[in-house]
Amino acid sequence: MEVLRVDEALHATLGRLVIGKSHSIIKGFSTDSRSIKPGEVFIALIGERFDGHHFIPEVLKKGAEGVIVSKDLPLTRFKPELAIKVEDTLKALGMLASYYRRKFQIRVVAITGSNGKTTLKEMTAKVLNQQFAVLASPKSFNNFIGLSLTLLGLEHKHQFLVVEMGTNHPGEIAKLTRIAKPTIGVITNIGDAHLEFLGDRWGVARAKFEIFEGIEDGVAILNQDDPYIISLGKELKLKKVTFGIKKKADLVASDIQSLGLEGIRFSLRVKIERKDETIEVKLPVLGTHNVYNALACGAIIKALDLEMDLLPKGLASFKLPSGRTGLIKIGKIMVIDDTYNANPTSTSEAIQTLMNLPTQGRKICILGDMLELGQAAKLFHMKTGEMVAKMGVDLLFTVGDLVRVSAQEATKAGLPPENVFVSEDNQETLERLLPVLKEGDVILIKGSRRMGMERIIESLKERLMVDS
CATH class of the missing domain: 3.90.190.20 (Mur ligase, C-terminal domain)
Incomplete structure (x- = not known):
């Protein structure tokens, strides 16, 4: 994270300075008392089973510089260097992330879908990291807290940001995309996930399509083989890049061959400067479904106007995230x-x-x-x-x-x-x-x-x- 002044944090969160100086510098934020680092400011979130305010003495003993709270506490007794009072610490986290994101002119790739989000995020980061400085959301940080913390990790050295966005309720992705302001939005597929809250696949599709609400002048990357995505995608006004195996698309995989325990090989046809080119790709992971992830990664490279040779080189040594086939x-x-x-x-x-x-x-x-x-x-x-x-x-x-x-x-x-x-x-x-x-x-x-x-x-x- 680049430094942020206290007065900027106050402005972003509409908070009140309780202890400290407005011209002081904040070097980082944390919401986890277990992993907080010396010098960071602890944001005391309140959840269904926890209350971060209970951990304030602990984080200050570990060297936290200050705290952001929503409760009236005898903070002078804990002696933090900085204390900011806000109405709601969770909202304040999102407001900080939104403010901080706008300090950077950076291309942001946001990924959602019922399956493949984390794998595609890791593929994209691996491919881009060959030539660029990339920040990717860690693990499966795809909710409001995870995305906000990822954004707060941005530095001026970063050239690309790759994030994933998950949901199990309508409106959640819309909130995330307003904070992250993506330049590229990707939907991997629509499946029977979170139906308890989203109803059916159409409900899932509508929730996923919220990702495009935060894109003003960018690119939508769509799975051409998914009927729900193609149906709703017709209404999008954004530039589109499509990928698929079964139907005509901007990027198409053919001659898919299983290499057994060594993975998969396929031919990628992509239009480059009005000419169809074929690129041979070897993917050292299991599962034909990962061909779709590789195609989506190629679509991202195309949407970013980068050399397509980055794709096979980057994917040749790709390793799946833990717990994913x-x-x-x-x-x-x-x-x-x-x-x-x-x-x-x-x-x-x-x-x-x-x-x-x-x-x-x-x-x-x-x-x-x-x-x-x-x-x-x-x-x-x-x-x-x-x-x-x-x-x-x-x-x-x-x-x-x-x-x-x-x-x-x-x-x-x-x-x-x-x-x-x-x-x-x-x-x-x-x-x-x-x-x-x-x-x-x-x-x-x-x-x-x-x-x-x-x-x-x-x-x-x-x-x-x-x-x-």
């Missing part, structure tokens, strides 16, 4: 780690990825509940179970209440009952899995974020690496 060798088995989150579309893609792997061992699925699907939850879990059986999965383990019907439907669709294991939690699943594992088995592990499916992988590493 990465392949891990644990002892004498292989695990596809897709534990970060789950919805019906991403689960289907993950199972297809498992079944396409050319391995000698059995194909095993460990599936946890897919959450936030509303009234359609049971139907989607039933369809998943049927798909598991029809695609030829050898063993199915389920974790949680909702996914019990997946086990039932898998059995109805032909998976032998002795090959289906229903568990309440991750530990029970692990104890039932270990005795039946064989050398060469490949296991897909996937579930919604709150299911904590990554703990199964951690336990497998502890148990199998010791045994091997």
Whole structure:
């Protein structure tokens, strides 16, 4: 972060200076008492299960320069160098981020979609970093707090900013895009995610299209194979760059070849200076769905008017973010780690990825509940179970209440009952899995974020690496 004067922070947040001097300098902000650094200003957020005001003594002991609060507290007793009182600390965080963003003339790429946001963000950052200074939102910082903190990390050395924007309620992305002011907006796809709050796929699509509300004179990058995106995209007044596999688009992938454990190879056709050019791309990751992410990344490069050669060079050494169909060798088995989150579309893609792997061992699925699907939850879990059986999965383990019907439907669709294991939690699943594992088995592990499916992988590493 570049330095920000206290009077600027007061102006941005409409706050009142309680302690300190208005001409002092702020070197950084934090909302996390666990990771705050000396010299930073702590913003005391209030959530459903926490109140940052309770951690003020702790952060000051760790060297925090000051605090931004919304409650009346005896701040002089804590002796901070700076204290600012605001009406609402969460709103103040967004107001600070919005003010700070406008201090920079920088091209901002904002990414949303039901699946692939983080992978595409990481791909784009990897490709651009070959020649440019890029700031990308860390991990999956795609909500209001995460985006605001990312913006507050901007420095004048940065030439591009790449962020992702998530939502589970209408209006959330509109709020994010007004803060970030993107120059390019990308929608990867529309799927059955967060239906509990967004209703149906049209509701999802409308929520995702809010990303373009903050773009005044920029580019919309759209998946030409997605009917919801193409339908709503007709109304956009922005310049468009499209990508796809099945339909005519500005960037099209063809001759897609699986390289087994080594990834995927495909031919990319793109129009450059009115001529169609073909570029060979090798993508060292699993899953045909990642071809779409690579195409979207190429569309971003095209929209930025950069050399398309950056794409194959950058993607040649790309590694997937943790928990997103990465392949891990644990002892004498292989695990596809897709534990970060789950919805019906991403689960289907993950199972297809498992079944396409050319391995000698059995194909095993460990599936946890897919959450936030509303009234359609049971139907989607039933369809998943049927798909598991029809695609030829050898063993199915389920974790949680909702996914019990997946086990039932898998059995109805032909998976032998002795090959289906229903568990309440991750530990029970692990104890039932270990005795039946064989050398060469490949296991897909996937579930919604709150299911904590990554703990199964951690336990497998502890148990199998010791045994091997």
